[in-house]
Amino acid sequence: MSAPGVSISIHVNGETHSISVQPHHTLLQVLRYDLGLTGSKKCCGEGECGACTVILDGRAVNSCLMLAAEADGSNIVTVEGLERDGQLSAVQRAFLDRGGVQCGFCTPGMIMAAEYLLMNNPHPSEEEIREGLSGNLCRCTGYQGIVEAVQEAAGEKQS
Amino acid sequence: MLRFEYLRPATLSELFEQLQHYGPTARILAGGTDLLVRLQHASNGVVPVPTGNGGQELNQVRAVIDIKRLEEIPASIRREKQHLIIGARAVMTDIAGQSDVQKFFPALVDAVRVVGSIQIRNRATIAGNICNASPAADTIPALLAFDAVVVLRGPSGERRVPLRDFFLGPGRTVRETAEVVISVELPLPVVAVGSAFGRVTRRKGVDLATINLACALYENGRALFGYGAVGPTPILAVDESGRLCDPSVGDPEREEHLAKLIERATPISDVRSGEDYRRAMLLTMTRRIHRTALDALVTSQKGES
Numbered sequence: 001m002s003a004p005g006v007s008i009s010i011h012v013n014g015e016t017h018s019i020s021v022q023p024h025h026t027l028l029q030v031l032r033y034d035l036g037l038t039g040s041k042k043c044c045g046e047g048e049c050g051a052c053t054v055i056l057d058g059r060a061v062n063s064c065l066m067l068a069a070e071a072d073g074s075n076i077v078t079v080e081g082l083e084r085d086g087q088l089s090a091v092q093r094a095f096l097d098r099g100g101v102q103c104g105f106c107t108p109g110m111i112m113a114a115e116y117l118l119m120n121n122p123h124p125s126e127e128e129i130r131e132g133l134s135g136n137l138c139r140c141t142g143y144q145g146i147v148e149a150v151q152e153a154a155g156e157k158q159s
Numbered sequence: 160m161l162r163f164e165y166l167r168p169a170t171l172s173e174l175f176e177q178l179q180h181y182g183p184t185a186r187i188l189a190g191g192t193d194l195l196v197r198l199q200h201a202s203n204g205v206v207p208v209p210t211g212n213g214g215q216e217l218n219q220v221r222a223v224i225d226i227k228r229l230e231e232i233p234a235s236i237r238r239e240k241q242h243l244i245i246g247a248r249a250v251m252t253d254i255a256g257q258s259d260v261q262k263f264f265p266a267l268v269d270a271v272r273v274v275g276s277i278q279i280r281n282r283a284t285i286a287g288n289i290c291n292a293s294p295a296a297d298t299i300p301a302l303l304a305f306d307a308v309v310v311l312r313g314p315s316g317e318r319r320v321p322l323r324d325f326f327l328g329p330g331r332t333v334r335e336t337a338e339v340v341i342s343v344e345l346p347l348p349v350v351a352v353g354s355a356f357g358r359v360t361r362r363k364g365v366d367l368a369t370i371n372l373a374c375a376l377y378e379n380g381r382a383l384f385g386y387g388a389v390g391p392t393p394i395l396a397v398d399e400s401g402r403l404c405d406p407s408v409g410d411p412e413r414e415e416h417l418a419k420l421i422e423r424a425t426p427i428s429d430v431r432s433g434e435d436y437r438r439a440m441l442l443t444m445t446r447r448i449h450r451t452a453l454d455a456l457v458t459s460q461k462g463e464s
Contacts, residue, residue, distance in 0.1 A: 006165050023164055023223070024160040024161060024162055024165075025160075026160070026195070045199060046196045046199070047196065047276065047279050048276075050276065053278055059281040061278050061281050061282055062276075062278045062279065064195075065191060065192045065196065065279070066191055066282065067223070067225070069165045069225070070188070070191065070225055070227060072167075116277070132277065135276025135277045135278045136276075
């Protein structure tokens with residue numbers, strides 16, 4: 001059975017896209033394949049690993065666990081939307097400084113989860129950082145550098 | 160993923176029409192965090208876990224009906240007379256953060272906070288957790304212990320079903336095809352209460368429970384224990400002897416009452432645990448949360464006197 005497309009309008013990283021999407025396509029698929037924003041990654045596809053994390057209307061969500069059609073009218077920030085005038089965000093910068101990136105596959109999701117954490121809690125404790133990133137898996141197990149990067153971005157550690 | 164139509168009704172009457180039209184081939188999407196995983200599994204030919212959304216019929220799904228913006232279904236959590244009303248569109252992050260939930264139903268807060276991950280709790284709803292009817296759903300034992308009532312609405316009106324009567328089997332509930340959950344109501348406690356939540360998992364984060372349980376001990380002697388993953392549906396065990404709410408009761412007598420609570424549990428062996436381990440943990444965890452809840456009850460009584 002082929003279903004007709006669904007017309008949606010989404011605001012991604014400040015740009016409005018009015019597009020037709022397949023009803024069964026996830027937001028992640030549309031971001032990656034329709035809009036060419038391949039920063040957000042598909043990994044487990046089941047909400048366990050967080051590699052697809054984006055911020056939707058101010059909340060971190062797994063973009064693999066929602067339909068693109070559900071996002072109609074929403075404001076979405078992906079990892080591509082963090083830099084300002086060519087400058088990386090504080091979190092992105094800190095991931096580089098602290099070696100919070102190994103193979104890099106979990107990095108966009110980690111960074112979005114970290115941005116969301118700092119939006120809600122600008123000065124988290126180490127435990128709060130670990131809790132805040134607990135929906136994101138790093139299979140290189142490079143968690144120490146990631147936690148330090150978030151501490152640095154929060155101004156808790158000297159860069 | 161499977162091919163289906165995406166529908167977003169603007170009103171309840173439109174929703175009922177769609178539910179009636181598509182019948183069992185429709186699925187309601189509230190949070191979607193469970194539904195989309197299952198639809199994906201169904202299309203990949205992965206045998207679905209025999210819970211949630213009717214299990215194997217998932218490959219027959221023709222319509223996904225998104226109620227995330229249906230304003231007639233509340234997304235709020237508010238007090239009304241003697242109840243706390245959790246709207247069916249309220250997401251878990253908001254439920255765990257709401258002050259009345261924190262004040263009156265702390266075991267529910269603890270249960271909500273272990274569901275999935277932050278990203279999942281930002282989308283997932285309690286109503287969805289209930290309707291999926293997984294025997295291992297983490298929020299259900301606490302809702303049972305707090306005497307939750309499910310408010311359903313369908314084309315012919317509204318009805319209220321105590322949560323303890325809501326489940327029929329894994330993935331099966333008393334909800335009719337054309338009905339939707341509007342809210343979940345929790346009676347506000349009129350006497351002092353102590354509650355606790357417990358859970359056994361293989362790892363800390365993002366895992367299904369091997370067993371989960373919650374209890375509420377009321378000053379008037381009622382002790383309610385909700386259990387998950389110990390049978391085809393979550394179960395509620397009640398002890399009204401008053402002995403479990405009395406800190407002066409000695410160990411042997413208390414043990415007798417606690418052992419009686421779990422008699423109805425029929426745990427199975429599966430990928431997460433053997434039956435024997437589940438049974439052993441059931442008693443251990445029952446003791447543990449009882450102790451925590453009894454301490455909380457005593458504290459709450461002191462606070463009020």
